[in-house]
Amino acid sequence: xxxxxxxxxxxxxxxxxxxxxxxxxxxxxxxxxxxxxxxxxxxxxxxxxxxxxxxxxxxxxxxxxxxxxxxxxxxxxxxxxxxxxxxxxxxxxxxxxxxxxxxxxxxxxxxxxx
Amino acid sequence: xxxxxxxxxxxxxxxxxxxxxxxxxxxxxxxxxxxxxxxxxxxxxxxxxxxxxxxxxxxxxxxxxxxxxxxxxxxxxxxxxxxxxxxxxxxxxxxxxxxxxxxxxxxxxxxxx
Numbered sequence: 722x723x724x725x726x727x728x729x730x731x732x733x734x735x736x737x738x739x740x741x742x743x744x745x746x747x748x749x750x751x752x753x754x755x756x757x758x759x760x761x762x763x764x765x766x767x768x769x770x771x772x773x774x775x776x777x778x779x780x781x782x783x784x785x786x787x788x789x790x791x792x793x794x795x796x797x798x799x800x801x802x803x804x805x806x807x808x809x810x811x812x813x814x815x816x817x818x819x820x821x822x823x824x825x826x827x828x829x830x831x832x833x834x835x
Numbered sequence: 836x837x838x839x840x841x842x843x844x845x846x847x848x849x850x851x852x853x854x855x856x857x858x859x860x861x862x863x864x865x866x867x868x869x870x871x872x873x874x875x876x877x878x879x880x881x882x883x884x885x886x887x888x889x890x891x892x893x894x895x896x897x898x899x900x901x902x903x904x905x906x907x908x909x910x911x912x913x914x915x916x917x918x919x920x921x922x923x924x925x926x927x928x929x930x931x932x933x934x935x936x937x938x939x940x941x942x943x944x945x946x947x948x
Contacts, residue, residue: 755936764841764939765939825879
């Protein structure tokens with residue numbers, strides 16, 4: 722079974738500052754990892770995903786994440802945030818088949834201040 | 836891109852009535868559909884996994900008779916909340932698995948009064 726821990730429940734940051742949202746996972750098998758963003762009362766939008774290959778993954782809206790197998794981490798980063806990035810961010814993991822159950826972390830609220 | 840259409844987006848019902856939520860894959864075939872529940876300011880909790888043409892697999896602690904899932908075709912999966920009570924009020928989201936990942940519906944806000 723897989724599990725995901727998002728280490729920060731809330732991350733306040735000023736506009737144009739860099740941000741890192743932390744995610745650690747646990748699994749006994751190879752994993753696929755995802756980051757999603759959720760705006761209030763909406764579904765989830767995929768930011769980026771790691772399936773295989775390069776450990777540095779670039780996504781939409783200037784986000785990127787690095788898969789670190791030795792540290793079992795998949796932290797999300799953005800060099801300069803905007804007010805519009807204020808939202809809930811979820812890290813998720815699934816096992817070696819990417820059509821299996823997707824398990825979510827607790828979520829991190831990113832609050833971008835002007 | 837792949838789209839999953841979820842309806843209704845919000846619904847208010849009286850306690851004791853049943854509510855059906857639909858998820859349709861518009862431009863692809865969804866062999867597997869996942870149903871999640873999300874409480875305010877919390878994460879998504881997997882309720883069940885449905886495969887086209889077979890019975891759904893429910894997660895531990897989820898009442899099968901309360902949350903009826905039907906996946907009768909490759910493009911439609913439904914979740915029926917039977918005899919709804921206020922504690923069933925929540926945000927419900929479906930997700931279809933595809934070879935390159937997952938596509939989520941826009942969610943349904945259910946309020947039971």
